[in-house]
Amino acid sequence: MPIQNHPIRASWLTLAVLAVAAATARCAETENSKQTVRDIGSRRQLFIDNYLIASMENLKRSFHAAEKHGSPVMVPEHPWEGVGTAPWPSVYVFGDVIWDEEQQIYRMWYTTATKDPKGQHATLYATSEDGIRWHKPLDLGIVEYEGSSDNNILIQNCSAETVLKVDDEPDHEKRYQLFTYDRNVNAYAWRFSPDGLRWGEPVTVPAFRGMYDMANVAYDETRKTYALAIKQRHSNTYRHPVLGKHPGVNFRRWIMSTSNDTAHWTQPVDMLGDFDQIDKTLYMEGEGCAMLNTYGISLYAYHGVYLGIQWMFRISDAEGFWNCHGGPMDGRLLFSREWTKPWQIPSRKFVVPRGRKGEWDWGMICGIANRPVKNRTGDEWWYYYGGWDGGHGTSKRRASIGIAKFRVDGFASLDTFGTEGALRTPNLKFAGTKLKLNIDASGADTTGTKNYVKVELMDETGQAIEGYSQSDCDPIHANSVDNVVTWKDNSDVSKLAGRVISVKIHMKGAELYALQFVH
Structure with a gap:
């Protein structure tokens, strides 16, 4: 029969999306574990797939309609x-x-x-x-x-x-x-x-x-x-x-x-x-x-x-x-x-x-x-x-x-849905002097505690780099497509450009759409 008035049942769509997401997550995690270094230059990095994900904790991917x-x-x-x-x-x-x-x-x-x-x-x-x-x-x-x-x-x-x-x-x-x-x-x-x-x-x-x-x-x-x-x-x-x-x-x-x-x-x-x-x-x-x-x-x-x-x-x-x-x-x-x-x-x-x-x-x-x-x-x-x-x-x-x-970048995001979660990238090299995030960390939970995002930069062994640890990072509470990350008011990451590092993003009640190192 004609289908103009027959929308897709949400349960079927959810099952399909979850099945695909679970399969791709397993594949990407295996693939990324084999990768040595991803050279991302100063290109914007979306999270539609798992290319820039080595591991995730308490994060789920959401896809957004216009x-x-x-x-x-x-x-x-x-x-x-x-x-x-x-x-x-x-x-x-x-x-x-x-x-x-x-x-x-x-x-x-x-x-x-x-x-x-x-x-x-x-x-x-x-x-x-x-x-x-x-x-x-x-x-x-x-x-x-x-x-x-x-x-x-x-x-x-x-x-x-x-x-x-x-x-x-x-x-x-x-x-x-x-x-x-x-x-x-x-x-x-x-x-x-x-x-x-x-x-x-x-x-x-x-x-x-x-x-x-x-x-x-x-x-x-x-x-x-x-x-x-x-x-x-x-x-x-x-x-x-x-x-x-x-x-x-x-x-x-x-x-x-x-x-x-x-x-x-x-x-x-x-x-x-x-x-x-x-x-x-x-x-x-x-x-x-x-x-x-x-x-x-x-x-x-x-x-x-x-x-x-x-x-x-x-x-x-x-x-x-x-x-x-x-x-x-x-x-x-x-x-x-x-x-x-x-x-x-x-x-x-x-x-x-x-x-x-x-x-x-x-x-x-x-x-x-x-x-x-x-x-x-x-x-x-x-x-x-x-x-x-x-x-x-x-x-x-x-x-x-x-x-x-x-x-902007808004087809997909990684979300914590009110909980605390974290994302770690594979080892990578970048070009630029600052790190920007497309992030929504606005609002607060039911107790009034603000949502946040904090970023740490790690060396190739997974150790926090001095001056760029999670505790050094100034918490982000904003909703911005181009939020500059700072560590004790310092945004300069130029001395790390060309080095092998990884990025770990800690989030609570936030949505992450993209990251980019910029000049």
């Missing part, structure tokens, strides 16, 4: 956005949002579906000073629509699935880079621009001819590498327990390739593999959906790790099963430390879930920006997304753009 802004921040309002001209008026994020340091504004490239002889899709442009109130400049004069160029259209018949601003690109004319399935040439292609407004002609990528209709690219500034996730239509002989076997079922499969120059790409590898038994139990048996597909994947390179949001498409009706067409979508976290290895699904929890029935985004979350932008105060990640009031395959639906808000 807090939504509420009402959409952009709605369709013009004929070229489908208002009065298409079955589904729509603005959605097959595109990207960036904070432009030079112009001191947020810039958005978004997609619409419209009824136009030149093509169904178009890439549009908007700006904002605060990320909430958006301005659509109607005087760009770039593309003519119904006899007038007074609109905010940048490219017709093309959805901007990825827009990158690559500051270290030596060719100024290619500083802005757009990758998409370009329907003007019916192929995956790059377009380049000096300003993000006036785009050159499509440059096709022959290596990916014959693929499907969607792809996203991330640029890793550290490695100077592009990573491409691309969708394939894959036929198989999947057997559904009720509907039976169909030899031509189309299955959306994702592969990944990398490049140093946008032109030459590595041999693609399977990105996700088959859905595992936990997924099948949760969604197919639990919700009664016919099949699972990954409709889209948002990609983000962040301090040496790779974050993704998987658009989970749960095909829910018999007709939809055979053509992969009908059903809802929600956003789920993906994670990797290596582009070309299978990505992890750290939690089955939807981090960008649909709204409740009747809300503007209750049908599906389809279209999520590749990377978040920080809000103006710098303590939140904002993911812009396309929310639809009908599921995939419905004949009439409307799409608007909303914001899914996370704490």
Whole structure:
């Protein structure tokens, strides 16, 4: 039966998450015990996995869903956005949002579906000073629509699935880079621009001819590498327990390739593999959906790790099963430390879930920006997304753009849940002069005793380093994404840079999101 109103039962989700967490904790503890030294430089270290954990006491990992802004921040309002001209008026994020340091504004490239002889899709442009109130400049004069160029259209018949601003690109004319399935040439292609407004002609990528209709690219500034996730239509002989076997079922499969120059790409590898038994139990048996597909994947390179949001498409009706067409979508976290290895699904929890029935985004979350932008105060990640009031395959639906808000680094935290606990890292080397924590140690217990975090730095034998012991550390009682650790008012750790040390973090009633040595 249709599943739009059938949420995942919390007990199943909890069991699945606990099973995966327990297994990964055992594996990581064994792996970390074999590691000698982790060189973390000055990169931000997240706690989504156990990479930086040698041991834990009384800590549990929590995964966090987004807090939504509420009402959409952009709605369709013009004929070229489908208002009065298409079955589904729509603005959605097959595109990207960036904070432009030079112009001191947020810039958005978004997609619409419209009824136009030149093509169904178009890439549009908007700006904002605060990320909430958006301005659509109607005087760009770039593309003519119904006899007038007074609109905010940048490219017709093309959805901007990825827009990158690559500051270290030596060719100024290619500083802005757009990758998409370009329907003007019916192929995956790059377009380049000096300003993000006036785009050159499509440059096709022959290596990916014959693929499907969607792809996203991330640029890793550290490695100077592009990573491409691309969708394939894959036929198989999947057997559904009720509907039976169909030899031509189309299955959306994702592969990944990398490049140093946008032109030459590595041999693609399977990105996700088959859905595992936990997924099948949760969604197919639990919700009664016919099949699972990954409709889209948002990609983000962040301090040496790779974050993704998987658009989970749960095909829910018999007709939809055979053509992969009908059903809802929600956003789920993906994670990797290596582009070309299978990505992890750290939690089955939807981090960008649909709204409740009747809300503007209750049908599906389809279209999520590749990377978040920080809000103006710098303590939140904002993911812009396309929310639809009908599921995939419905004949009439409307799409608007909303914001899914996370704490910076806020997909996962290590929590003590009111007790005292501790974390010790493996031996590591770092670069920097200070240690910062993304931590929430605010509040107090029922007796009025304040929550706290204290940090000690230890040598490679596990002994506290003089001047950096737990007793030397000034207790942290703050809620801050960038809290500088001090020991008797001293924050300088530069004399330890390059040495082999480990970090032990003592916590009570606190949540730890990330650590970073900084200059």
